[in-house]
Amino acid sequence: MATTDSTSGMDPNARRLDRRSLLRMVASPVVVLTLLTTLLGIMYLDYVVDPEQNLHDFPIALVNQDVGETMGPPDQQRRVNFGDQVADGLSKAVPADKIDLRVLGITEAERQLQSGKVYGAIIIPSDFSKRLGILGVGSVVPGDIEQPMITLQTNPRMGAYASSIVIHVGDQAFPQVNKQVGEELTRQVQSQLTPPEGGQAPELSGATRIALASPLQLIVEQYHPLPNNTGQGLTAFFYALLLLLAGVIGSMTIHTMVDAALGFVPTEYGPWYVHFPPTPISRFKTLLIKWGVMILAGNVVSLIYLLVAKGLDMPIDDPFSLFVYGAFAIIAVGITGLSILAAIGSAGLLVNLILFIVLGLPSSGGTVPIEATPKYFGWLAHFEPMHQVFLAVRSILYFDANWAAGLARGFWMTLAGLIIGLVLGAVVTRYYDYKGLHRGSSARAAA
Known part of the structure; x- marks a missing residue:
């Protein structure tokens, strides 16, 4: 084998480094690094700089349970439903191009909360109009009254940032709805005041008008709160990231170490340099060995992650x-990564980095x-491995391993990725x- 000894001079068979080779050696990594970091900058900053401006199709459930109430003097009674007015006001107050406000029944809303289909819910209770009527009467007749409540439920299992967006949407829309309901309630109460004979109905006092102007109370609560040691919903993201990293790093490590053991690349440990004679083995069989190592390593690493998580009281x-699934995801990513390396060689290191990490992290939704x-x-999330995992x-x-909450999609997309990796590696090699x-x-000499 040809080696270079810096103390005794160059091997006569070694290639000389001329000016053109030196320029190419310097320029190539600079160009690659420039392109890669440009992509990194765009991907990682664009998705976090202004989430509110980027908001689109953000699903929130709207549940109107109000059954209505009969209001007015005995001879002028009429049926009113303030819940319908609030629902209509919310639909107008919430920007349709940003929020997907889904009008649902309470059962369907809870199902979508439990399966992660909506980030939160606005709930108008069944006695909403009745309580508003009591508030209207109580504003002019002595007695204890309570403000009618609208409940804004967040879904903490969808992440802390998603919950903050739900609260922000509620805070923006609620004042407008509160004002609208207050104006209608004020008219209702004013119309019920009995005028003296031959006179006009008395005007509402200033204090009464203030009370009726903002009659509603917004209550924010969590739907199915997360237990402790979940990082406010971030443990799922970081656990998924660990699985991806195990697959990507595992494929690079296995690819290099198996090739070194078979004599296709040298091995260096500090000043020690070892390069075994090449083993007469086909590319396909080499890839089969790497796949086998990846399958074994995937199960071991998944078990280690699980033990570490349990040790940290997560x-x-x-x-089980x-x-x-952790072993399945590591194996799928690792086998695909190994197949890419087998297909395009060292350039596969960059391709794997871009495919699984650079594009995957910001499009994961974690x-x-x-x-x-x-x-x-959103387009990337349809196929990027990180989002599926x-x-x-x-x-x-x-979500109790609920298939409808993403496990079904994650499983089938991971299986699809595994099949693609197996077919790619087998066909190319x-x-x-x-x-x-x-x-x-001989191949190395020709190269």
Whole structure:
């Protein structure tokens, strides 16, 4: 084998470094690094700089349970439903281009909250009009009264940032709705005042008008709060990230170490340099060995992650499902990564980094909801591995491994990625072998 000894001079067979080679050696990594960091800057800053401006199709449920109330003097009674007015006011106050306000029944709203289909819910209670009527009467007749309440429920299992967006939407829309209901209630109360004979109805006092102008109270509460040690809903994201990293780093490590053991690349440990003679083995069989190592490593790493999480008191209701899916995700990512490396060589390191990490993290929806990022992130989320793994892990950790909450999509998309990786690796390496593009010394010399 050819080696270079800096103390005794250059090997006569070694290639000389001329000016053109030096320029290419310097320029190539600078260009690659420039392009990669430009992509990193765009992806990682664009999705977090202004989530409110990027908000689109953000799903929130609107539940109107109000049954209405009969109001007015005995001879002028009429049926009113303030809940309908509030629902209509909310629909107008909430920007339709940003918020997907879904008018649902309470049962369907709870189902969508439990399956992660909505980020929150606005609930108008069944006695809403009745309580407003009591407030109207109580404003002019002595007695104890309570403000009617509208409940704004957040879904903390969808992430702390998503909950803050729901609260922000409620805070923006509520004053307008409160004012609208207050004006209608004031007219209702004024019309019920009995005028003296031959006179006009008495005017409402200033204090009464103030009380009626803002009759509603907004109550914010969490739907199915998260237990402790969940990082306010971030443990699912970071656990999914760990699975992706294990697959990506595992594929790079296995690819390099197996190639070194087979003599296709040298191994250096500090000043020690080892380069074994190349092993006469086909590309396809080499890839099969790497896949086998990846399958073994995936199960070991998934078990380690599970034990570490349990050791840190992270709540895991279904550890078996988390272990099985974790191993499945690591193996799928690792096998696909190995196939890409087998297909395009060292350039596969960059491709794997971009595919699984650079594009995957901001489009995962784990920190900032997809609906609060630029729309092209939503397009990426349809196929990016990180998003699929995150949905599955979040379902296992926070939604009782509910298939409708993302586990089904995560499983099938992970399976699809695994199949793509297997087919890609098998087809490309078999083709290279068929063409005689072996990795022996003759191939290296020709290169």
